[in-house]
Amino acid sequence: DAKTTQPPSMDCAEGRAANLPCNHSTISGNEYVYWYRQIHSQGPQYIIHGLKNNETNEMASLIITEDRKSSTLILPHATLRDTAVYYCIVRVAAAAGNKLTFGGGTRVLVKP
Amino acid sequence: SAVISQKPSRDICQRGTSLTIQCQVDSQVTMMFWYRQQPGQSLTLIATANQGSEATYESGFVIDKFPISRPNLTFSTLTVSNMSPEDSSIYLCSAEANYGYTFGSGTRLTVV
Numbered sequence: 001d002a003k004t005t006q007p008p009s010m011d012c013a014e015g016r017a018a019n020l021p022c023n024h025s026t027i028s029g030n031e032y033v034y035w036y037r038q039i040h041s042q043g044p045q046y047i048i049h050g051l052k053n054n055e056t057n058e059m060a061s062l063i064i065t066e067d068r069k070s071s072t073l074i075l076p077h078a079t080l081r082d083t084a085v086y087y088c089i090v091r092v093a094a095a096a097g098n099k100l101t102f103g104g105g106t107r108v109l110v111k112p
Numbered sequence: 113s114a115v116i117s118q119k120p121s122r123d124i125c126q127r128g129t130s131l132t133i134q135c136q137v138d139s140q141v142t143m144m145f146w147y148r149q150q151p152g153q154s155l156t157l158i159a160t161a162n163q164g165s166e167a168t169y170e171s172g173f174v175i176d177k178f179p180i181s182r183p184n185l186t187f188s189t190l191t192v193s194n195m196s197p198e199d200s201s202i203y204l205c206s207a208e209a210n211y212g213y214t215f216g217s218g219t220r221l222t223v224v
Binding site: 034042043044045046049085087094095097098099100101102103104105 | 113116142143145147154155156157160162168204206208211212213214215216217218
């Protein structure tokens, strides 16, 4: 029951900004958007999350549209080490507690 | 942020046997999660494990096949029972941390 849609893959140039889109048109008002990435053979790594406002940290920026139906993760200066699968996730509230349900993700290849 | 140690990191098991995977968190956490990642696929949530209550399983996963223990706020185990080659996957433990969710590095299981 993943609630997000992402392009399956994208390439970007080293040193340039990478903009990763995500559609979550069925998101509810109290559901957060999380971004994780998974580098080959490792566990997912937290990047950023947000509810309504745009967010920025040392890794990336998260831009959420006003209607909250989509968002964009921005890696400001992509490096070769940013090559990974990036997951946009809507945190779902459940009886047992909030949980992350992963979708297909975007496979990002940073090229020299 | 919480750090998760997961073991074993990998194992090769005979069909029909069972394997127990351990997940240790370096701080107390309320919610822990178990995921499966089949080759080339995204992560699929198996169950949510809260201390003091029975695990809550996602559709398609049952307790007889994937029994889970959660004896305290820093530890959980997942057992893969009566294994078949279709159980060959990476199994990941996750915990809800201050900012979101942290993941272990996974257990790569091969069933022969």
